[in-house]
Amino acid sequence: MVDTINFQICFPEANTLKKILDTISGLMKDCVFNITPNGLFVDAVDETRICLVSLALPDTYFSQFRCNQATQISLRLASFVKLIKFCDTNDTVTLSQRSSQPDQIEILVESQKFRQTMNFVLRLTRADSEQLSADKFAPDSVISLNSSRFATLVRDLSALGSVVRISSSSSDSTAIFEVTGEESNAAITVGNAKDDGEGGASISVKQDVDLKFTLRYFILFSKAASLANDVRIELAGGSPAVVCYEFGDGGKIQFLLACSVDGDEEEEPLDEADAGDDI
Template sequence: MFEARLVQGSLLKKILEAIGNISTEANFDCSSSGISLQTMDSSHVCLVSLLLRSETFDPFRCDRNLTLGMKISSVSKILRCAGNDDTITIRAEEGGDVVGFLFESQNQDKVSDYELKLMNIDQDHLGIPDTDYDCVIQLPSSEFQRICRDLSSIGESVEISCSKEGIRFSVAGDVGSGSVTLRQNATIDKEDGSVNITMNEPCTLSVALKYLNFFTKASSLSNTVTISMHKDVPLAVEYLIGDTGHIRFYLAPKIGDDDEDQTQPGAGGGIAKIEEEDDD
């Protein structure tokens, strides 16, 4: 038997919105420690990894490890039936072919019950190696979202450079070029915090803005975002979900002058390196 009750049901809506543009379907792996998910986009350019520890839920019960294969859009449709203040309980029986969603309003005067048919999804669980990143940058998630949105109106790929001068986002396209530089300890917004940079070596990566804009849909989950960079390995973008979870995106760096290079599986050897780690 698996049962997990999320008091802040809107959290699940935000998570599904954040990963919906990355993959159409995914396996939700349930164990005594919580719920995890790992899925890639169809081009194998980016990977998303989600962890919600058991402490996120109250109560949480998972008698045996269980994998719930679901279509992301179908889950989103069901979650739209829940109010933003509703609690959401997810239930599934071992060996069953459906997963149940129970929505309860705050004053308990409305209870909604839905079931979704499970899918058999053939997905490999990739080993993500620990990396000592050259640069780790923490900044307000709202500012990162604004930068990605603004620069995407000029070009399709962005060069992210981290040095002692700060972090610089630059783009060049048919209509022109532009750049945004954030200095260490620059206060963007008093409520969202400042820019903090930890750097061992300067690093520059070029990635597709389309994917970064997908990632920033997770901005509603956290006030801050952490960007980790290392030469020739995927760019890592992490949003913490309270004290009990996180969502991480990994994006293969672009090589060559054509944006099409980014859309090839394992571009730059980035995501391919993660896949190879799983084979060891």
């Protein structure tokens, strides 16, 4: 039997891979990565079925990309992160798999700075995590703002309460992030920036929304601020929130979060109407 390469893909910067893993490892223990001739993709729901994670890295994102056979690999994220910690920021990381060893992947780290290479083998886990993809819907309101600003906003609000109420107004194109705590309340109003300067917000409201979400998920999502300068939040009545970060050459990571039920900390799990077959 001829030993062939199922896939061989190279991340141009180890730092980006570190940031991706840091973001999704807070939401799940194992993750299934789908490698196709078109790129690398993840569509996975967390264990609570409250959050859906979608990652898309097209073949053009990678410095080298070769996929001879569409392959699905399930990895223990904590183990993957331990290996990637060996890398410096600008190292390249190549993932590959041989047809003769379908139960593992090979990781090659190359450092131009130190003129050295490191080789690792990471064994796969059983692919028993549930995979779902998101149905598209037309948002009623879209909030775009600096990703670091969003990270600070949700972190600060979490000091007062566990649930955030997000409402939008078409009359003045604003969005309000509001938290009600045991001893205090807080409301942060975000409006359209007067110019296109760095950090400016953009609010588009076709229809007013008034929804509640658990803040700790937004805090986990905001780890992706290290990947992208801006974040886009799409809201629609009766639908999960979509939090999207775009980075690099066509890279995108987005999260769907179910609404909180009656303002309680626990959300209503995503159902088939929220997570379907189309991404």
